[in-house]
Amino acid sequence: MKHLSYPSLICFLLLVAGAYFWPSQGSDIDLMAKLQPPSITYWFGTDWLGRDQFSRTMKALISSLQVGGIAALMSSMIAFSLAIIASTHQRLAWFVDLLVDTMMSLPHLLLLILLTLALEGSSQGVIFAITLSHWPRLTRLLRAEVIQLTRRPYVLLARNFGKPYWQVLVQHMVPHLLPQWLTGLLLLIPHAILHAAALTFLGFGLNPNEPSMGILLSEASRYLIIGNWWLALFPGLVLITALLLLAENATCFTRSLRKGQSSC
Amino acid sequence: MDMPITIIASSTARLMLQLILVTLFAFMLLAVSPIEPLNYYIGDQMMSISNEQRLLLAQNLGLDQSISERFIIWGQHLLQGDLGFSIKFQQPVSNIIIERFPSSLLLMAASWTLSLFFGYVLGLIAALTENSIWDRLITRFAWVLASTPSFWLGLILIYVFAVKLSVLPVCCSAPLGMDPSNVPWLTRLEHLILPCIALAATSLAPIVLHTKEKVLDVLASEHVNYARIHGKSTCGIIRHHILRNSLTPALVLQFASFAELFGGSILAETVFNYPGLGNTLVIAGLSGDTALLMGITLISSVFIFTGNSIANLLHYSLLPGQDITQ
Numbered sequence: 186m187k188h189l190s191y192p193s194l195i196c197f198l199l200l201v202a203g204a205y206f207w208p209s210q211g212s213d214i215d216l217m218a219k220l221q222p223p224s225i226t227y228w229f230g231t232d233w234l235g236r237d238q239f240s241r242t243m244k245a246l247i248s249s250l251q252v253g254g255i256a257a258l259m260s261s262m263i264a265f266s267l268a269i270i271a272s273t274h275q276r277l278a279w280f281v282d283l284l285v286d287t288m289m290s291l292p293h294l295l296l297l298i299l300l301t302l303a304l305e306g307s308s309q310g311v312i313f314a315i316t317l318s319h320w321p322r323l324t325r326l327l328r329a330e331v332i333q334l335t336r337r338p339y340v341l342l343a344r345n346f347g348k349p350y351w352q353v354l355v356q357h358m359v360p361h362l363l364p365q366w367l368t369g370l371l372l373l374i375p376h377a378i379l380h381a382a383a384l385t386f387l388g389f390g391l392n393p394n395e396p397s398m399g400i401l402l403s404e405a406s407r408y409l410i411i412g413n414w415w416l417a418l419f420p421g422l423v424l425i426t427a428l429l430l431l432a433e434n435a436t437c438f439t440r441s442l443r444k445g446q447s448s449c
Numbered sequence: 450m451d452m453p454i455t456i457i458a459s460s461t462a463r464l465m466l467q468l469i470l471v472t473l474f475a476f477m478l479l480a481v482s483p484i485e486p487l488n489y490y491i492g493d494q495m496m497s498i499s500n501e502q503r504l505l506l507a508q509n510l511g512l513d514q515s516i517s518e519r520f521i522i523w524g525q526h527l528l529q530g531d532l533g534f535s536i537k538f539q540q541p542v543s544n545i546i547i548e549r550f551p552s553s554l555l556l557m558a559a560s561w562t563l564s565l566f567f568g569y570v571l572g573l574i575a576a577l578t579e580n581s582i583w584d585r586l587i588t589r590f591a592w593v594l595a596s597t598p599s600f601w602l603g604l605i606l607i608y609v610f611a612v613k614l615s616v617l618p619v620c621c622s623a624p625l626g627m628d629p630s631n632v633p634w635l636t637r638l639e640h641l642i643l644p645c646i647a648l649a650a651t652s653l654a655p656i657v658l659h660t661k662e663k664v665l666d667v668l669a670s671e672h673v674n675y676a677r678i679h680g681k682s683t684c685g686i687i688r689h690h691i692l693r694n695s696l697t698p699a700l701v702l703q704f705a706s707f708a709e710l711f712g713g714s715i716l717a718e719t720v721f722n723y724p725g726l727g728n729t730l731v732i733a734g735l736s737g738d739t740a741l742l743m744g745i746t747l748i749s750s751v752f753i754f755t756g757n758s759i760a761n762l763l764h765y766s767l768l769p770g771q772d773i774t775q
Contacts, residue, residue: 286463287470290753292712295746298734302742303478379598383716386600387731398598406604406720410619414608421601428596 193437197430201250204243211240211396220408223415230415233408238401242420245396246427252397253378256315260377261370263320265362268327272335272358273350281328285321293318293380294387301390311390315377323369330365334358364442371435375428382424398424460761464754473520475746479739480516523743532747533740537733542744545729550748552622553718553725557710559641560649560717565703568653569696572660577687579665587657595654599713603647603720610643617643620722640723648717652709659702663695701763707756711749 215235223230229238271281288296300314334340334357343353378398384390385399398420405416498506514522526533532542575587611619618624622640623632667673673690681689715727722728726745733741 283463283467283470287467287474289708290467290471290750290757291475291746292708292715292749292753294712294715295730295749298730299475299478299742299746302734302737303482305483375596379596382598383600386598387716387719388735402598402601402604409604409608410612412612417601417604417608421598421605424598424601425593425596429592432592432596 193430193433197427197434200427200430201247204246207240207243209237209240211237211242211244213237220413222413223419229419230413232404232416238416238419241396241401242423245398245401245420246423248395249378249382249398249424250427252312252315252381253374256312256319256381257370257373257377259312259316260319261323261366261373263316264323264327264369265366267320267324268331268362269354269359271328272331272354278328281324285324285328288318288321289325294383297380297384298387298389301384311381311384314384314390315381319373319377319380323366323373326369327362327365330362331358334361368435368439368442371431371438374435375431378424378428456765457762460758464758468750468754471750472524472743472747475743476520476523477516479742480519527747532744535733535738535741535744537736537738537741542740545741546726546744546748549724549726549729552723553714553727556641556644556648556717556723556725557714560645560652560713561703561710563645564649564652564656565699567649568656568703569660569699571653572657572699573664573687573691573695575657575661576664576668577683584661588661591654591657594650597650598716599647599651600716600720602650603644603717606643606647607720622723622725644717644721644723647720648710648713651713652703652706655706656699656702660695660699663698664691667691667694697763697767701760701767704756704760704763707753710756711752 213236215231217235218227218231219233219235221227221231221235227237227239229242232238232241267281267284271278296318297314300317301310304310304313340353340357343357344350348356382397382399382402385397386403387399388403401420402417405413405420408416523533530543532546534540535542535545538545571587571591575584578584607619610617618640622637624636667690670690673686676686676690711727714725715730717723718725718727719731726748729741730745732738733745
């Protein structure tokens with residue numbers, strides 16, 4: 186496995202495993218210990234109900250990764266299918282391009298707000314909204330890739346030998362597209378997580394009782410003015426760390442695929 | 450020069466088609482959403498209204514028609530300059546937009562310029578000192594910024610500069626209780642600084658990384674090598690080769706990212722309670738004010754189209770043999 190950068194991959198897996206297996210859900214209310222600054226017992230301090238902010242951050246991280254991961258996976262599958270569909274006919278290509286351009290001419294967040302309103306703000310609603318709003322960029326990338334592939338000699342030869350298009354597609358093009366698709370998916374995950382957090386921060390979607398990064402931070406924003414900085418600082422730092430590790434792994438993977446060697 | 454004109458004409462036609470599709474799409478999303486405009490319209494007086502009165506009201510508001518009919522009516526009104534009536538703010542949507550768009554525009558323009566300037570300079574430094582400690586620091590910094598949620602950065606800025614140090618105001622675009630139209634410029638600037646930094650920070654990373662790549666390309670090119678062999682100084686190379694070849698791509702990227710800019714302004718304005726269009730959009734969304742949502746969607750897509758068109762024109766002007774600036 187020369188495609189991976191071990192330190193950042195191990196760090197990321199440790200972080201996720203730690204967060205996943207962390208015993209406390211962070212939902213225990215202890216009014217005697219409310220709004221405590223960080224200490225040895227409460228690493229990240231406590232909120233206004235005395236809930237341990239560290240446990241809440243860990244569980245929020247897991248739920249954010251889940252939402253982002255599932256949404257990115259579905260979104261990249263839409264992109265893959267559309268890129269393939271567009272390659273079959275001129276008309277379809279025109280239509281897909283128009284669809285991509287149209288979707289990309291709305292700000293992500295605005296599109297997300299409209300989608301969550303349409304889908305009713307449930308946890309699934311957020312996932313679907315992110316799925317339905319994040320495919321255009323990857324579709325455009327994969328389309329360009331498909332167009333290049335169709336001009337390659339072996340694809341042209343296979344077609345000249347009279348192979349039906351779908352067979353050329355499956356045998357010669359899909360194997361080349363899959364790595365591109367995978368890197369696109371990996372690079373999409375941080376975006377999806379950030380946008381999910383932003384959306385819930387604004388108050389759309391996701392149940393406020395389940396900890397998620399956006400909700401944690403939007404609650405923290407109310408306590409910032411009276412000086413409770415730890416509620417906002419630590420969850421944000423954990424989120425940034427997780428996203429940086431993810432991005433590091435994704436770019437390493439992309440780079441090694443492109444150059445054919447490990448460069449990390 | 451008929452080539453650019455056909456390009457402009459065809460891209461304008463496509464943009465118009467996209468604009469119609471975008472608004473239609475947004476309209477459909479809002480139409481299928483469970484938002485019941487009538488309930489928001491009636492508000493607390495729900496119990497004091499009979500069923501017949503509800504039906505009559507729905508007829509008056511045009512809610513009994515199909516989605517396509519409503520869209521056509523909305524379009525007709527739009528052509529007459531009427532964007533509808535905001536239930537939440539109890540005023541015409543166009544008034545709200547005219548009142549709030551300028552402050553959004555000010556915020557976005559300020560942070561756009563800020564991120565272009567600093568992003569370009571940082572990218573240039575990183576490329577010129579490739580593999581040095583500066584390069585590594587700047588590239589790391591850009592990566593960290595790219596992973597930082599802008600609203601979180603906004604919260605930290607508020608805490609440090611407004612709560613702890615209390616050198617800058619916590620929120621809004623003017624001191625509480627003051628009429629925003631006659632606030633002195635200096636006070637207004639004070640209120641702009643923090644949201645502007647939070648918004649600029651998020652759009653800084655792409656421009657830094659892009660500029661770095663571009664400048665490295667130019668540095669590795671033959672004509673720069675040629676100039677260097679002939680004893681041209683680094684300053685001269687920067688001025689004559691690098692600036693010319695990397696500033697316009699940076700500008701293209703920056704114009705093409707109006708969508709991210711607008712999206713970021715939604716968050717920045719909400720965190721700082723800055724009374725612009727982004728903040729209004731969130732209020733409209735949370736209170737189910739469909740007319741206002743549609744109005745803002747329309748304005749934002751026109752805004753983004755403008756950016757994309759400028760980026761396209763700049764891009765075409767870069768292509769060899771098609772100098773459309775002359």
